[in-house]
Amino acid sequence: MRVALFGGSFNPPHVGHQMAMVYALATARVDRLLMVPCFVHPFDKRLAPFEHRLAMARLAAEPFNGRVEVSDVEERLGGESRTLHTVQALYAMGVAQRIVVVIGADLLAERERWYRYQELERLVDFFTVGRVGHTGSGEVSIPDISSTEIRRRAAAGEAIGQLVPATVADHIATHGLYRR
Numbered sequence: 001m002r003v004a005l006f007g008g009s010f011n012p013p014h015v016g017h018q019m020a021m022v023y024a025l026a027t028a029r030v031d032r033l034l035m036v037p038c039f040v041h042p043f044d045k046r047l048a049p050f051e052h053r054l055a056m057a058r059l060a061a062e063p064f065n066g067r068v069e070v071s072d073v074e075e076r077l078g079g080e081s082r083t084l085h086t087v088q089a090l091y092a093m094g095v096a097q098r099i100v101v102v103i104g105a106d107l108l109a110e111r112e113r114w115y116r117y118q119e120l121e122r123l124v125d126f127f128t129v130g131r132v133g134h135t136g137s138g139e140v141s142i143p144d145i146s147s148t149e150i151r152r153r154a155a156a157g158e159a160i161g162q163l164v165p166a167t168v169a170d171h172i173a174t175h176g177l178y179r180r
Contacts, residue, residue: 003096004033004127007074007083009147011047012172013060014164016145020129021061021068023140024102028127032067033102034095035060038081039074042115048177050075059167084120091123099124104142105131154178 004024010017013035021033037053047053054072061068073089074081087099101124103111108128111117130141145163153160155178161169172178 001032001096002028002030002098002100003090004028004030004100004102005036005083005087005090005124006033006102007036007038007081007086009041009045009047010035010037010053010057010060011045011147012053012056012150012164012168012177014145014147014150014168015162016142018060018063018165019142020102020104021064023129023142024100024127025064025067028100028102030100032069033064034073034090035068035070036074036086037070037072039078040080042080042082052171052175052177056168056171059171060165062167063165082115084114084116084123087120087123100127101125102127102129104129151178155180 006021006024008017021035024030025033035057037050037057039050041047054070057070061070074086077085077089083101090096090099103126105128114120132141132144150160150163154172160172164172
């Protein structure tokens with residue numbers, strides 16, 4: 001079984017993430033996709049509490065009728081999230097025979113600086129999703145939707161409904177996330 005691993009902060013997950021998942025499921029020749037919110041960002045990025053990001057990821061995955069599963073593996077591993085550790089844990093759990101790491105074209109240039117990248121590269125295949133404005137985007141590019149901009153809008157009380165799934169917008173409003 002080939003499983004796509006789509007990791008990220010998902011702070012919050014947005015429709016661009018959903019488009020990337022549709023694209024990977026349709027073209028990467030995978031059986032399913034694991035959406036994995038990071039537990040602790042390795043670069044000290046300020047994030048909403050993990051339980052909210054996990055809940056919002058689950059809401060964003062609902063339209064995929066079981067082909068997208070949200071995993072809390074990085075919380076179970078604890079500490080800083082590292083793709084290599086996540087991949088090793090998933091293989092140890094028997095999740096897949098081969099893991100395909102889904103990354104945005106904006107990360108292509110920096111992936112060789114990832115923690116123990118050469119070891120990771122031997123364990124996985126990479127599937128690149130194009131991003132508007134980034135080299136290496138390929139034939140299809142996902143619109144430039146930014147979680148940073150969504151958080152800014154939410155903090156300012158501006159509309160975010162066209163940028164995130166409706167269920168995620170409701171979760172953000174209900175829990176008062178991203179307010180200053």
